[in-house]
Structure formats: structure tokens, C-alpha cells
Amino acid sequence: MGDLTGAELEHQVAPHVRRLRTRALRDQLAESLLFIPALMLAASVVLSVLLGHLDARYDGAFSTWITFAPDVAITLLGIIAGAMITTAGVVFSLLVVSLQLASGQFSPRVLRGFWRDRRGQVLVGLLLSTFAFCVLALARVDTADAAAPTLTVGFALLLTIASVLAIVVYLDRISRQQYVGRIMERVAHETTCLIAELPYGPHIGARVGEPVEPPDPPAPGPGLTIAATRDGWVQQLSKRALVAAAPPGSVVRLETRVGAYLVAGTPMVTIWPEPADPATTSRLVCEAVIVGVARTMQQDIDFGLRQLSDIGLRALSPAVNDPTTAIEVILRLASVMRRLVLAETPARAVRDPQDRILLTPYELGHADYVEHAFHQLRAFAAPHPSVVVPLLRTMRMLRTACTAPELGPLTPDRSATVAALDEQLALTVAGARRAGLLPQELAVVEAIAAG
Structure with missing residues (x-):
């Protein structure tokens, strides 16, 4: 069976690599304290502009809902803005204290559960959104008018009420999160979800081929050893992408596993015989292994x-x-x-339809x-x-x-x-x-x- 061209190999590998990168990005965003608050902050700016235009276009049409004098509205919005930014600082302090307690009492590796707390991220986003909305609303209040913009002030009050409720929910949740039983329950749940996918699943990885006896020796002739390009933990890898990166009839041996630590320059994958285009194969293999600064629960x-x-x-x-x-x-x-x-x-040894054998001795x-x-x-x-x-x-x-x-x-x-x-x-x-x-x-x- 002849060697595939670099473009054909890349076409086979690309879908698997895209799935890996999408999962890696989704995991990073889930642990980010910036992503959701930033989205909510941008939404509050857009809503402020939109409601401002509606108030200007339908002046007085909504005055029967809720009415504030301009001076009262300015005072109210200023108080809300100041309170929200102060509360945001308190919430961040509580989060830092929670992380310190969890790290010292249990393990630094359980902190990812606190970072991934969606309610905490939404609370921070609400506080920042309310602050930004109130500051922008202040610019739209004209003291010469008979009344303040109804929709703008009313929505500011709704954001304030939502923020207060979110604070209460967060305080209740953060106190419960410190209980070691809940931390263990979360870790056990994440682990059993991965186990439920064995032997093949959306996160663990798709089936490569049929089990076979590993060849001994792996293959005749010299092989291509592909070294790790960076230090770090193997967070994800796609076995189908690794196999697809090699020409038909090859033997691919994975010299690492998910959860292992890679040292830059050490062997990561070995392929026999050496491919006709080793540079392309090496690049595609490196793309099929996601290496990061810490272990994750994506496949591990x-x-x-x-x-x-x-x-x-x-x-x-x-x-x-x-x-x-x-x-x-x-x-x-x-x-x-x-x-x-x-x-x-x-x-630990499988053969795909194109007669490529994948060996995973360290799994x-x-x-x-x-x-x-x-x-x-x-x-x-x-x-x-x-x-x-x-x-x-x-x-x-x-x-x-x-x-x-x-x-x-x-x-x-x-x-x-x-x-x-x-x-x-x-x-x-x-x-x-x-x-x-x-x-x-x-x-x-x-x-x-x-x-």
C-alpha cells in the first residue's frame, strides 16, 4: 500500500485534532474567571445603549411603570455602582480565602473545582455588569428632564436585585463547597463519568481498530522517533489522529500516556518504517497530543x-x-x-483498516x-x-x-x-x-x- 501525500495525511488527522482543541478550549474557558464575566459585561454595555435609544425614542411611554426624578436617579445609580464594585472585591477575597483553605486542608489539585464553579463566575459577571450599566446610565440622565429614563433606571434596579440574590446563593454555595464530602463527591462523579465511557467514548477516544498481538520486532528497518516539543502533562491525545498521521502499513508506538509528564526532547511517538515525509508526520503527531501545565479530567x-x-x-x-x-x-x-x-x-495493540498498528505499552x-x-x-x-x-x-x-x-x-x-x-x-x-x-x-x- 503506497504512502499517502502530506495533504492526504493532514486531511485524515484534521477532524480529530479539531475535536481535541475544541475540548481543550472548552475546558480552559470553564475554569476561567474572566470568560463569563467578560461576556456579561459586554452584554450590559449593549443593553445600556439599546435601552437608552428606546427611552429616547419612546419618551414618556413607559413612565407609568416606574418613575424617578433625575436627581434621585443619579444618586441611586451612583450608590448602586459604588456598592457593586465594592462587593466584587469582597467576593474575590472570599474566593481567594476558599482556595487557600481548600489547598491547605485537602489538596492543591482540588482547586479546579472552585475555578469551574459556574455560579461564582455568574455572580462576578453580574456585579461587574451592574456596575458598568449604572455608570453608563448616569451619562444618560439629564437633570433638565422631568423624569429619568424609565427603562434604563428600571433595568438597573433589576440587575441590582439579581446581584443581591446571586450573592446570597453564592455565600450558601461557597460554605457548602468547603465540606470535604462535596469535594470528594465532585471528583468521584467526574471520574465515574470517564469510566462510563470505557473502552471508547467522546472523551476517552474512538475505536482505532481490532486488537492484535504486538509485533516483535515492531517493524523492519529504521524508524522515526518524534520527540516532545515542550515540557508538561499530557492532558489529551487522539489515538485515531496518531494513527492517521502515519502512512498505511506503519507501526506506531506511543511512548507516553494521558496523565504522564513529558520532558521536551524525550521520545513521544515512534513510527516504523520511517515515513517518506517525516517533517509532516512529526508535525501532525505533535498536534494530536495536547500538553499543558497541569493535569485535567478531560481524559485522565x-x-x-x-x-x-x-x-x-x-x-x-x-x-x-x-x-x-x-x-x-x-x-x-x-x-x-x-x-x-x-x-x-x-x-494495547490494535490494527486499523489501513494495516497500521498502534502500540500503547504505557497505557x-x-x-x-x-x-x-x-x-x-x-x-x-x-x-x-x-x-x-x-x-x-x-x-x-x-x-x-x-x-x-x-x-x-x-x-x-x-x-x-x-x-x-x-x-x-x-x-x-x-x-x-x-x-x-x-x-x-x-x-x-x-x-x-x-x-
Whole structure:
């Protein structure tokens, strides 16, 4: 099968790259404290001009609705404008304090939930919009007229009432957001939404081809190694775009995974044999991998486990010493991990219709997820029997789920998952022994681990 031209390769890759970039932009805008307020501010300016023209064109037609003397309207609008900009400063202060508390008490990685709070963004937008609308309305009030512009002043009052209501809602919400249970619920929900897409879905990625045995050696002849162009975390990647960037009959090996950290200049993708147009292929491959300054939940299931684990580790630290929160983390992990170990993961070697093979040796499997979920927690939970017990029960529950008769004979993947769970069970018991638990406590721990 002959090599495709650069234009043909680009045509195949472009739709997948556009989807990646659209999702990345949407995620960035969702975490922006500027985007929605800026839109609302622009809308308030447009409305101010529009209502001003309506008041001038239909002078007196709306005077039966609400009427203010020009001097009263000027005073009222000035007070509202001053109050709104002052309140905006207070709201920003509350947000900063919330971020500091959440970062110090739980984990810096949970802050993205506060940035993405749509109600907070709308409140800031309302405050800025009300301020801008009132300032522009002041310029339209003529003290020589018998009455102030009815529509303009009336809409300013509506914005003020809406802002006051939004402040009350925001204060209620920000106080509830600080509760660790709600933070964990949000993280667990985001993670389970990604798990529900496995093995293929709108965010996880489309099916590339049929599973095959990985070639050994990958392919004859020299290959093309494409290096990372920047440092950062792999936030998203499109496997279909990576495969489409290579000529038919190629073997493409992904040297990284979603959630991994890339160092500029290190191998990111290797293609055998070397394409006829390596420059175009390298550019298209780099476009198919989105690298950013932080991990996100766009495709990264492991990042959800990392956030929950971080909250538990912080709770078990001597500075915080909150075993109850650590227990709640373990229970949330149980909900997430049961879905994850029973879900099908994409194959690590697939062949597409154009005889291109994609190898993803570094993609996480169920055994990797088990280790990432429990490895650190079980080490720091060892001195706390009240935490070790639910941790062991969670592992036993997952082991039972993997070996359920209705699933049929153990597959190699489920066998590896069971082995990983057995290893974590054994290490947890060993850690409890080293921690010097009382004989009665240790007997309970060993009994639970043994099932």
C-alpha cells in the first residue's frame, strides 16, 4: 500500500485534532474567571445603549411603570455602582480565602473545582455588569428632564436585585463547597463519568481498530522517533489522529500516556518504517497530543484517583490527623474502583483498516489503577486500625467483584487485577504488623485480609 501525500495525511488527522482543541478550549474557558464575566459585561454595555435609544425614542411611554426624578436617579445609580464594585472585591477575597483553605486542608489539585464553579463566575459577571450599566446610565440622565429614563433606571434596579440574590446563593454555595464530602463527591462523579465511557467514548477516544498481538520486532528497518516539543502533562491525545498521521502499513508506538509528564526532547511517538515525509508526520503527531501545565479530567481517569488519594493522605498526616476523612476517601475510592475494575479498557495493540498498528505499552491497566489507588494510602494508614479495616474490606470487595462467577473464567487482565489486589492486601497487613498494632487489632486486620 503506497504512502499517502502530506495533504492526504493532514486531511485524515484534521477532524480529530479539531475535536481535541475544541475540548481543550472548552475546558480552559470553564475554569476561567474572566470568560463569563467578560461576556456579561459586554452584554450590559449593549443593553445600556439599546435601552437608552428606546427611552429616547419612546419618551414618556413607559413612565407609568416606574418613575424617578433625575436627581434621585443619579444618586441611586451612583450608590448602586459604588456598592457593586465594592462587593466584587469582597467576593474575590472570599474566593481567594476558599482556595487557600481548600489547598491547605485537602489538596492543591482540588482547586479546579472552585475555578469551574459556574455560579461564582455568574455572580462576578453580574456585579461587574451592574456596575458598568449604572455608570453608563448616569451619562444618560439629564437633570433638565422631568423624569429619568424609565427603562434604563428600571433595568438597573433589576440587575441590582439579581446581584443581591446571586450573592446570597453564592455565600450558601461557597460554605457548602468547603465540606470535604462535596469535594470528594465532585471528583468521584467526574471520574465515574470517564469510566462510563470505557473502552471508547467522546472523551476517552474512538475505536482505532481490532486488537492484535504486538509485533516483535515492531517493524523492519529504521524508524522515526518524534520527540516532545515542550515540557508538561499530557492532558489529551487522539489515538485515531496518531494513527492517521502515519502512512498505511506503519507501526506506531506511543511512548507516553494521558496523565504522564513529558520532558521536551524525550521520545513521544515512534513510527516504523520511517515515513517518506517525516517533517509532516512529526508535525501532525505533535498536534494530536495536547500538553499543558497541569493535569485535567478531560481524559485522565488516574487523575481522579490521584485527587482522592491526596485528600486521604493529607487527612492521615500528623498535621491534620483526620482518620474520618481518610475513611470517607476509601469509601469513595470503593465506588470508583468497582466500576473501574469491571470496565473494559482499550487494547494495547490494535490494527486499523489501513494495516497500521498502534502500540500503547504505557497505557494504564486495571492492575496499575489498583496500585495507584491504594499504594500510598495503605502505607500511611498502617498505624490507624480504624482506617486499615475499611481499606482491607474495600480491597476484598473489589477482589470478589473481579472473581464473580457470572463474569466467567478469569481473563489475563482480571487475573492481573486479582494479583495486584492480593499484593496490596498482603502489603497492608505487613504494614499493620510493622506499625505495632495491638494483638486484638492485628487479629481483626488479618481476619479481614484473609476473607
